[in-house]
Amino acid sequence: MLGVLGGMGPMATVDFMGKVIRNTPAACDQDHIEMVVCSATSVPDRTAAILDRGCDPLPAMLDALKRLERSGATCIAIPCNTAHHWHGELQARTAVPILHIVDALADALTERGQQGTTIGVLATDGTVRAGIYQRRLAKRGFSCAMPDASGQAEVMRAIRLVKAGDVDAATTILNREAQALVAGGCSQVAMACTEIPLALAAVTGELKPRLLDPTDTLARACVRSCLAVPQRRVA
Amino acid sequence: MLGVLGGMGPMATVDFMGKVIRNTPAACDQDHIEMVVCSATSVPDRTAAILDRGCDPLPAMLDALKRLERSGATCIAIPCNTAHHWHGELQARTAVPILHIVDALADALTERGQQGTTIGVLATDGTVRAGIYQRRLAKRGFSCAMPDASGQAEVMRAIRLVKAGDVDAATTILNREAQALVAGGCSQVAMACTEIPLALAAVTGELKPRLLDPTDTLARACVRSCLAVPQRRVA
Incomplete structure (x- = not known):
């Protein structure tokens, strides 16, 4: 199951999800990759933090990361380039691979x-x-x-x-x-x-x-990664 | 936080999320509504179940519902009309209001x-x-x-x-x-x-x-419902 640490911004997350879906070979709903998405819009501005003018976004991103992990994500993507400044710190806190854009x-x-x-x-x-x-x-x-x-x-x-x-x-x-x-x-x-x-x-x-x-390239990498392991089937 | 019991189909969920975002008055990421989305594509075909030809989709929907609840959803939407056949059974299993399309x-x-x-x-x-x-x-x-x-x-x-x-x-x-x-x-x-x-x-x-x-109407109802209660702020 693909975990999406999103909301940065929200429409960019929607764009990323659409690219995951369009890059998945599928004839019906059940052929698609399961996703769990946190649209964590309250994560403080990433650029402001890097330029030393804003709150640290890491705690809010870690909170979303932990929710994705608890929901069963086996691979995580972050459709926000600037948030990748914290990629190393996020990856250090989870065993779930976070693909880098x-x-x-x-x-x-x-x-x-x-x-x-x-x-x-x-x-x-x-x-x-x-x-x-x-x-x-x-x-x-x-x-x-x-x-x-x-x-x-x-x-x-x-x-x-x-x-x-x-x-x-x-x-x-x-x-x-x-x-x-x-x-x-x-x-x-x-x-x-x-x-x-x-x-x-x-x-x-x-x-x-x-x-x-890079949003599309990341989506393709996620599809490859998720299709390489058997999907969790609930029913 | 808006919970979306989605994936039925996945692109319809993306369409719904876009409509939530476009119907939210916002000048920056942080003005938007937090969402947690389960794109539960493995939920068995709803029409087949109603026509007595397929697996019961309720267990997979309940699984996604419980994940949304655990993630902190305070209001839930299901961007699939056919899935509303199980609206009553889903609502009976959670205290979180599920808006009806x-x-x-x-x-x-x-x-x-x-x-x-x-x-x-x-x-x-x-x-x-x-x-x-x-x-x-x-x-x-x-x-x-x-x-x-x-x-x-x-x-x-x-x-x-x-x-x-x-x-x-x-x-x-x-x-x-x-x-x-x-x-x-x-x-x-x-x-x-x-x-x-x-x-x-x-x-x-x-x-x-x-x-x-109705997808847009449901999105507008969700925006009204979520903006009527204070948003959870992580940081």
């Missing part, structure tokens, strides 16, 4: 033989400051490039717009910042905040094939 | 002063056979009309197509059956299986304002 992306890129390329990263200030993508991708042979300071401020503004439900305004901003990363030499651009695919889902044209969706 | 619809229709009208019902064979809409709506002053036998067989085929991921084929069938109910004198048509809004979401033209979405 950047590892899932690195695995997918490696499978395609793309080591050595430069990946543009559109992410929260917290994800960028914590080096979540830079360090993990560097170990796997990829370079990262981020927007400059004013571009990053725009990305952060767009992410907040998505969280507030104003997706259209966010789309315009994120499209521009993604194009800028491509113009700056990135072969591909990772939508490295789970709110971003919500705003760039409908993008078309030259940018589309250059966008990487 | 037909009551939520009846409340919304009553608020709009539409008593006395005839509501078309597009639903599974199980929902129709069990009289889930007919009996509950009759008590509130509404009449129901269903497709004829061949139309009902088409509706059931369309629902299975959605569950198998073939939404486009389902849209054509359901559009035709909804139009037939309107032509037969129904002022409005309830998409009374949670798979149906997935297939009729993009419908336009004259049919659109006549479609009732």
Whole structure:
């Protein structure tokens, strides 16, 4: 059973769940993977905590983690990139494997033989400051490039717009910042905040094939992991 | 905290969660309602059980219900119309209120002063056979009309197509059956299986304002119920 430590934000969790379902070969309900999902919206802002301006989100995430564990999760995913700053601390507190969103992306890129390329990263200030993508991708042979300071401020503004439900305004901003990363030499651009695919889902044209969706990559990794072990059958 | 007894089917649960989120006034993650969701895809087929051809789904639903209760749910929703056949038995086993999808619809229709009208019902064979809409709506002053036998067989085929991921084929069938109910004198048509809004979401033209979405009505009722009591705050 897949455990989803979600709610960061809530619509990003819904997007992730949809990607798990669409990536599962199934002809009826019973072919699908069982999930237990905590949409833990009260987890304090992750970026604020990384930038030393907010409450520690770890206790609330641990609370949700323990509920997932008690519910029988055998594999856990966190559809929030910034929350991965606490991945090590969370993993240390449970025997249930927590798949890492950047590892899932690195695995997918490696499978395609793309080591050595430069990946543009559109992410929260917290994800960028914590080096979540830079360090993990560097170990796997990829370079990262981020927007400059004013571009990053725009990305952060767009992410907040998505969280507030104003997706259209966010789309315009994120499209521009993604194009800028491509113009700056990135072969591909990772939508490295789970709110971003919500705003760039409908993008078309030259940018589309250059966008990487770590939410989708994580969903695929979860499907592989869950289908590799027999599903718990209640009845 | 809202508990969702879901997975029947899994994409319908995702649709319901999206509707809860979109109906919540929120500017940031922390304004949203906490949810715990069991996507209990292994619950045996509800229609087959009602038609005396399948396993009893109640034990698997009770298992999920107990997990929601242990996780702290203070209000529970079941985004599957057919599963409401067991609403009374589930409610008898928990002190946590389980909102009823037909009551939520009846409340919304009553608020709009539409008593006395005839509501078309597009639903599974199980929902129709069990009289889930007919009996509950009759008590509130509404009449129901269903497709004829061949139309009902088409509706059931369309629902299975959605569950198998073939939404486009389902849209054509359901559009035709909804139009037939309107032509037969129904002022409005309830998409009374949670798979149906997935297939009729993009419908336009004259049919659109006549479609009732009980998934959305239930989501709104849940938002009202959860916002009426203080949210549990972890940190």
